[in-house]
Amino acid sequence: xxxxxxxxxxxxxxxxxxxxxxxxxxxxxLRTTYLQxxxxxxxxxxxxxxxxxxxxxxxxxxxxxxxxxxxPEAHVGAPTARSIxxxxxxxxxxxxxxxxxxxx
Numbered sequence: 001x002x003x004x005x006x007x008x009x010x011x012x013x014x015x016x017x018x019x020x021x022x023x024x025x026x027x028x029x030l031r032t033t034y035l036q037x038x039x040x041x042x043x044x045x046x047x048x049x050x051x052x053x054x055x056x057x058x059x060x061x062x063x064x065x066x067x068x069x070x071x072p073e074a075h076v077g078a079p080t081a082r083s084i085x086x087x088x089x090x091x092x093x094x095x096x097x098x099x100x101x102x103x104x
Contacts, residue, residue, distance in 0.1 A: 009070040017060035017067075024053035054101050061094030 031046055060067050074083075 010074045013060045013067055013070045017057045020053045020056040024050050058094040058098040061090055
């Protein structure tokens, strides 16, 4: 079940990271009435909020130091195939998306 001790921290960290992503999407939608990040580049407060929200979101997926506690438990609790997929795809994808948002 999803509430087993090894899977529970991963679920909670991902849930909290997703809340920041939802806030960033709603911020873009309310500021521009379109979902275009490029329209918020002239607002410094918008840039700071979007960067902070994306940092909080993708820090969970990468995982960066303050929110990295779920990773060893997820690897130990997962079967070998899932652990390989977990190490390969989401961790690198989170870093790529964060860097891509930081550059543009």
